[in-house]
Amino acid sequence: MTNKQMIDGVLIVNKPRGVTSFDVVRQVRRMFGQKKVGHAGTLDPSVAGVLVVALGKATKLIDELQTRPKRYVGEITLGFATETEDLDGAVIATRAIDIPITAAKIDIAIKSLNGSIKQMPPMYSAVKVNGRRLYDYARAGETVARPERDAMIYDFHRTSDIDFENSVQKFNFEATVSKGTYIRTLASDTGKRLDLPATMTSLTRTMGSGFTLSEAHDLLEVEKLAPDDLRQTIVPIKDILTWPTHVLSDDEWFAVRNGQKIADWEPSSFLKQLYYNDKLKAVYQYDDSEHVWRSRYVFDNQ
Known part of the structure; x- marks a missing residue:
């Protein structure tokens, strides 16, 4: 597309696992032929789901889009913990579960994490301390005091039965949260409430900035569209506000x-x-x- 055809709006992408949020931005830049593209809320490579990509003048609204609640579905496993609080990191703690924790106890732990809470950001995160990203400290084998952050957990609840096998317990959950919430830390903190190591073992964002998976596009399909159809995938600025x-x-x-x-x-x-x-x-x-x-x-x- 030429500069005269500059697009202003957002594209709702269903990001697959295995690619970074910046990979998606780079792909959108290429498809639309414009440099001014950004996203409203990073998804880790191992996380799938809604990624809101802003184009043109809509990039001015990224700060506003990021303030809107996000919703996730995923799986928490009790019995082991990793350095990253998800499956991307090395295991740092294990505890075999011989007698299953009851559903009632697990639900009480989950309920205690609803509302306004404090979170300690993971060492493997992009939070800056003294001008450096926490993951830079972690990769260098260094430790640093991490500031607690406020998070609002609007709704966090279990959505499946609890599976007990091979000395671990697993269950699915749904969580609607504020900007800046670490879902993997929410999983880890659930374990701490139960005096068990815990890890987030799967995650998908089902809503971001008010947009849901049902509105999201597969980039491989979008790439095949003719220019006029490509523009039709864009939500105009007036419909965002x-x-x-x-x-x-x-x-x-x-x-x-x-x-x-x-x-x-x-x-x-x-x-x-x-x-x-x-x-x-x-x-x-x-x-x-x-x-x-x-x-x-x-x-x-x-």
């Missing part, structure tokens, strides 16, 4: 297109989508400190 809308008068449009603050709109905790001539132009946010509305995102000032 959920904030109240405001139709600008001529004078208001003059102010907005020049990036001016606006003082005569009623205060609100919600952002405001601004339209002029039936086109989304910008998003404004109320500034409590100055008691004015100011620009948050600009999509079109022509």
